[in-house]
Amino acid sequence: MTVHPSLQPAIDAWTQSIESVHELVNPLAESDWNRATECPGWSVRDVVSHIIGVECEMLGEPRPIHTLPRDLRHVTDEFSRYIEVQVDVRRCHTAPEMTSELDYTIIRRSRQLRNEHRSPQAAVRWPLGGGSERTLERTLAMRAFDVWAHEQDLRRALGVPGNLDSPAAVIARDMLLAALPQVVAQDAGARPGTTVAFDVHGPLEFLRTVRVGPQGRGTIDGSVSLGPTATLILDWETYVRLACGRVRAETVADRIKTEGDQELAWSVLREFAVTP
Template sequence: MTHPSLHSFDLCWSSLHGLLSELSDEQWSTQSLCPDWDVAGVVMHLISVEEMLLDRQPLEFAERLPFEEIAGLTEAMSSLSGAQLTEKFSSVTAARRAQLSAMSEDDFATPVMTPVGPGTYGRFMDVRVFDFWVHEQDIRTPLGMPGHEGGPAAERSIDEIRMSMPYIAGKRVGVPDGGSLRVHLTGPVAGDITVRVDGRAGLVDDTDETTASITADSTTFALLACGRVDPQSRIDSGHVTWSGDEELGERAARNLRFTM
């Protein structure tokens, strides 16, 4: 079976491998958007999680994810050069591609623990696509090497944030009961995400006027939602703007963060 996530994985793996193949030694040591990691640290993290998943059946993750193994897997790569990390990234992702390609529909439907709570192995892989895509932007942004901002993997990642917008709007932004918020994405992943609060916050599919609306490109939106960049810097640069209720719009622009 070919699970929908596999195509998105391929896009992430191919794009990131192409980027890593271009980096100089100095670029490998550039601080990423993750405070604790330089570029090499992000890559080691991505490799270590895939190594943890490699050659394990979904049922092995029914109760928990053995994330405690990641520190040791990462430490084992700490002395590798950028070229060696690129080679290891290529070999590990090739092995994971073969593993996922051989899985059945039942494998992907297996109940497992995911980083966002109980789900299926397929849902876990969707979260992995999100992780890969965001971490690629963690590398590209500080290097000034934009790329892979559109396409299926980017769309899947923006959808991951979309599903969390009721929480963001209700808990982080504080949209009042009876109020509403729309996020207008100008692209590369274009579209609107609308949340209305009627007792509780929920996603709606309508074009009615909202209490406030914020506008941003999809990559800026993702970086803000993932806590990667300072909202003030994106406000000052005009990458995020708002309309409607001034106070609510500004509060939304400053409080999209739901994960790091």
């Protein structure tokens, strides 16, 4: 048996992105591992620790038994407490220890994925807490998205841009766009009959329109709306940073252009973050 064709794109995207992470951090000096990233409270080391930790859980390894310090100000709820364990347990690791564990984890996960023969609809435990399950297809896409998002965190922290149009970036785009109807219709409270256009340029260019129907439900499509209620024009990297909760709209206002209903546009921007 071989890997199901519908799983291969996500596996390939994950592989390309996690190998890019390895290439980024492998030559770093010890001090560079302490550079701050846009993830609150996390350094380069912490981001890589998070990637390693989740992939180890995907391999079926038991979670570390570890008590978190009480002074981690960015740990504010049960979810952040859960994911912080895999991070904090590695904060004393040296650069060679980090790169060696990352390399070993990539080798083992790649082998696991090459031998993946389950159905795309097989239920698997989601590794980020809550005891929930996802389909295998959804889980692999989300892993590609998560690793790519953290690759971009590392690239910004290290000043090494790239891969904004990689296969995993396309998966990330589609997953972020799927969340837009709720952002506009529910979170930002757009009224029925409202249309909000998103004009995104850069390495990934796209135009999408969210329409709020009579029952207050949002839908999204690629058609051009004549005279939308509001239009947001921004570059792809800024879109990602906002949607992944890395920055607030006010701090990148110089990279965003809004047209039409300004109050609505900024209500949407303030509710733009859709990842934990």
